[in-house]
Amino acid sequence: MVEVSDQVVFSESLEVGAESRFFLQALVCRRPAVLVTPFKIKPVARLLCLTERLVREASRELAEAGLLVTQKQADKVGRPGQEYEASQYLLDLLAKSGRSMVAHQDLALRLFSEPEIYAEGPQPETDAGNEKAARKLIRKDGRPAAPGACGRLGASTRVLLAALLTSADECGVVTGVGEAKLRVLTGLSPVALKHQVKRLVSLGFIRVHVPGVSNGVFIGAKVPSTYYLNLSHPQLGDQCRRHGVLVYSSAGPSVHERLTSGLPPDVKKALLALGPAALNVLYHKLARYTSHLLSLTWGGPGEKYGDVPASLDGMIARELGQLKVDKPGQNEAGYYWPGMLEHFFEVAFEWAEQLKKRLNGKVWPGHQPQLIRLMPAPERRDGLRIISLIVYPAPMRHKCCIVYKDVRDGFLREFDSEADLDVRNRYEFGLLTE
Structure with missing residues (x-):
């Protein structure tokens, strides 16, 4: 057999x-x-x-x-x-x-082998005692209701989550997997796929979904969505010791300011003209490039990168080199984009150095993660910028979850795991989104 x-x-x-x-x-x-x-x-x-x-x-x-x-x-x-x-x-x-x-084969198998996985989303502590009425087990036409009617996570939802898990890295981030491939892997229609993604977000299995952009923004190139999976979701089992979470809050530049800092006025204007959706995609790509530098140099001396710049150059060239835009009134494609490759490298390098300077020695001293992934939180109006660093593996001799507010009269608080954070705080920090 x-x-x-x-x-x-x-x-x-x-x-x-x-x-x-x-x-x-x-x-x-x-x-x-x-x-x-x-x-x-x-x-x-x-x-x-x-x-x-x-x-x-x-x-x-x-x-x-x-x-x-x-x-x-x-x-x-x-x-x-x-x-x-x-x-x-x-x-x-x-x-x-x-x-x-695959990195999360055990979690994907759990979705198929364990029936008692429930469609339970994160609830504030004050609402913990308010239980929703159970759905009826018989439909109006007298036929049996779907498996999720008993409170269990439905079949289509599990299939999509399993497909994402098999494509995620050790920190739970999925990149480079387009909707077309997900439809092929899951058998879901375009409408059903969008519905199930929203459901996984609402239930907290997906922390953040960054929608991709079609070839209507960049000439002849589609940019796939990015999915940040919540590997610490209680319905996936006891995963809290696999990863460390650092929520870092500080006064810093906005998304637009970080993306356009140092660019000539005409190039800055053209970049901003791409629109919010494209800028959001590019910002998360910038976070990925910064993550790449941090993963390879965390705990090391500042600005001594060795061969690391070459690997980052290759990553940026593969992902951004194909993105071309038109200059209004001219036929030449990509009129400002070639210079953007060097710009993204410089901004990622600067961001990585800032984070290393502020965080090395203050959080998880002596711990050397194999992989770090930055997850930016939505913009705030009070000037604070929040990013979460998901690190793999989790530090063995330290608390697994740290919240660090790096401003005057700020604080650094440690928790055993992310589960010890209040649900409202997790939404505020961008660890969960609606």
Whole structure:
């Protein structure tokens, strides 16, 4: 028998819907014997805590796609029953995929193998005792309600979250994965995908969603969305010791000021003319470049970067070099963009040095993270700028969560984990968004 209990089956060649993908993965995780023995609808539905409707319709779709084959129980008395078993195509697919090597495979598998994952969003402490009325288990037409009606996280939502987890880095940040690929991986329609992203944000599984921009902004190039996943979500299990969180608040430049500092007036004007959506995307790219420098030089002497600039140059060239814009009234494309590559490098270098100067030695002394990711919070009107540093791995000899307000009469407070922060503070700090 093929060992599949620790595999994530995400293949772009599977032309089935989200619920069928969820059922297939749950079946592989929790009932690997399906590969050698047939299964019936009712027993499997009870085992996986799914409705018979979902299991029946998913099995039919998987059979039509060639992943399952049907068998009739002709030797039984009465009406012949129907069973399903894995097809040779599915067996070959599983054998070919082998054991997936992704950063959060264990969390993705949990979404399929653990039925008791609930659609519970973050609630302020004052609202903790206000429980919503349970949804009815029977729909108006008399058919069984969806799995989420029992309070569990629904199949489509789990499929999307699992797809994002398999694409995320160790800090839970997903970049370079466009909506088209997510639709292929999940079987969701464009409308359903947008709905499920909003749902994951509202439930706190996605900290921040930075929508990408279409080729209507940059000539012939689409910029994919960025997703900051909340790996500390309580419904994902005890993950608080995997990562450290530093919330850093200080008086600093606004998004526009940081992006345009030092640029000639005409170039600054042209950059700002791209609009808020494009500027937000570029700001988070700048945060990523700064994160790259911090990851490689945290705890080291300032401005001694060795070969690091070359790696950052390559990253900026790959991502920003393809972005071209038109100069009004002229035919030449990219009239100011080439000079922006050097500008982004300089701004990222300056930002990284500022953070190292303010934070090294004051937070987690002696800890050397393998990866640091900056997550900017939304702009505030009081002049304070908040960014969160997600670090991997978590410091072993220090508190895992620090809130540092670096202004006059500021403070530095330590917490055992992010879970010790009040939910309202997490929204304020940008660790959660609405």
